Amino acid sequence: MFVRVERGESRHHLHRKVLNIYWTVLMISIVAMLIAWIIKLQTNADDIPQFLVTSVAIPTVVQLIVIIVIEIVHYYKIEWPWITILSGTLIASALMIANKTIHIQYIFLLSMLVSLFYFSFKQLYIAFVVNMAAFTAIYMMYSEVRESMSSFEISAFVFIMIGMLFILRSVIDRGKEILADHTRMVKKEQELLVKQVLMDRMLKVDALTNLYNHKTFHEYLDMLTEQSNRNSMPLQLAILDIDNFKSINDTFGHTAGDAILTKVAGVLSETFVQNEIAARYGGEEFAVIFPGVAATEAYMLLEQAREKIEQLEHEELDGRKVTVSIGLSMHQQGQSSAQLFTDADSLLYNAKRSGKNKTVI
Incomplete structure (x- = not known):
């Protein structure tokens, strides 16, 4: 279930920043695909149609669909951060499937980094589990991926993902401490401001009649x-x-x-x-x-x-x-x-x- 709510401008701006990241990833991937296509033209033109479909068209369309869905969520201010985070996993999966022999598995860090915006351990852990599950599924389903990656590369990927999990968890933990300190400071400032206003009022207003003194x-x-x-x-x-x-x-x-x-x-x-x-x-x-x-x-x-x-x-x-x-x-x-x-x-x-x-x- 998701609920449409009136949220603060800060959360709305946050989603806009995430969307900008996804649009940037899409633009970079399109440029990289075009460069790869140009190289293909110079080396082997026989598989150009298949390359355009599998490595260019399909991942681009998948990314566009995912980003458009998030744009709709952003436009209607729907309180559903999971779709924003897990969309990163879909984008990473589409790019890896389209480029099976290229080692771009670290693109799965994208949704974990996005979860950092929400300061939530739960969302970070789920992003990690879903990413690892998506990578494992792609690795098992496509022989090209298995053949292109050595045991060392797989181990390195797993350890780096786990290491990033703990690093991002520490970042969230520190962010929460800073936020708590900031909240306490703001609360103290508000209390001081209220006291100052009350003191100013006491100095200006007659206590019995509430008129000026x-x-x-x-x-x-x-x-x-x-x-x-x-x-x-x-x-x-x-x-x-x-x-x-x-x-x-x-x-x-x-x-x-x-x-x-x-x-x-x-x-x-x-x-x-x-x-x-x-x-x-x-x-x-x-x-x-x-x-x-x-x-x-x-x-x-x-x-x-x-x-x-x-x-x-x-x-x-x-x-x-x-x-x-x-x-x-x-x-x-x-x-x-x-x-x-x-x-x-x-x-x-x-x-x-x-x-x-x-x-x-």
């Missing part, structure tokens, strides 16, 4: 204020404060207060999802930076957030509503970030003094 807020505000002064980019700053938050902590406890902070932060995260930068400034105060946004648009977004917060249900407060007051200031050309913040903070206190639960711009 006080330090990160000021970094962004300084940078955007400088950019606004340089490029005349619209920039708005809003400061929000939860109304009567001290009484919530005093009456219902700090656990309830933390729950309220989390809910308010959730509304801010849901409302400001474009280029806005929302942060917990400290305590019950939040800040939102609006880069590249007109004051009217920022005001509308803040009003949406304020109304959503007012509509929240709070079991922690026995159904009591929570509201926020907001000061929204528009950056003026040449104004520093500190001046912009002071203006927004003053507007916030105007909202507090004039009745709370409102946005003052």
Whole structure:
């Protein structure tokens, strides 16, 4: 059985390399056959037709069929490495049968070398056994092969094949060790990267609300204020404060207060999802930076957030509503970030003094 699967590009490229090897072997064998044919023409022209059929046409056709089958396997990304490996045995057998009196038996190393690409002992052993079985069958079936090879040559072939088996096994074993070391290194690098990301997040984000913290807020505000002064980019700053938050902590406890902070932060995260930068400034105060946004648009977004917060249900407060007051200031050309913040903070206190639960711009 074989299964068509979606594989990684690395395996797909691997099969392409094996196919390129087989195409190279085919081209080399065709050139060698043509050279042999030319030599035949000069020496003995009587057996030319038989030579063209048995030594040129048949092995070439067999190799083409084998390679085309592997090309189909490669095209459809079929997970069946055995056909790629054992195709080398078929190609070697076809070439040896076509050239019985020429000592090319070491072509059987081809499929063993191909099995090296897959880093599998099992595939290497099977390639070795199949190659030895194919060579033995050809040796027994064709007298020309037996007559052309001496006992020494047969023994040398067997010992070289066994020696290559152990050499290739050592190569695979070493490759697996290198791969395991590489995997461990990659895993450690990934763990370090995750830790670095978490540490960076901890340095930038408030743990309770998941909004940017006080330090990160000021970094962004300084940078955007400088950019606004340089490029005349619209920039708005809003400061929000939860109304009567001290009484919530005093009456219902700090656990309830933390729950309220989390809910308010959730509304801010849901409302400001474009280029806005929302942060917990400290305590019950939040800040939102609006880069590249007109004051009217920022005001509308803040009003949406304020109304959503007012509509929240709070079991922690026995159904009591929570509201926020907001000061929204528009950056003026040449104004520093500190001046912009002071203006927004003053507007916030105007909202507090004039009745709370409102946005003052």
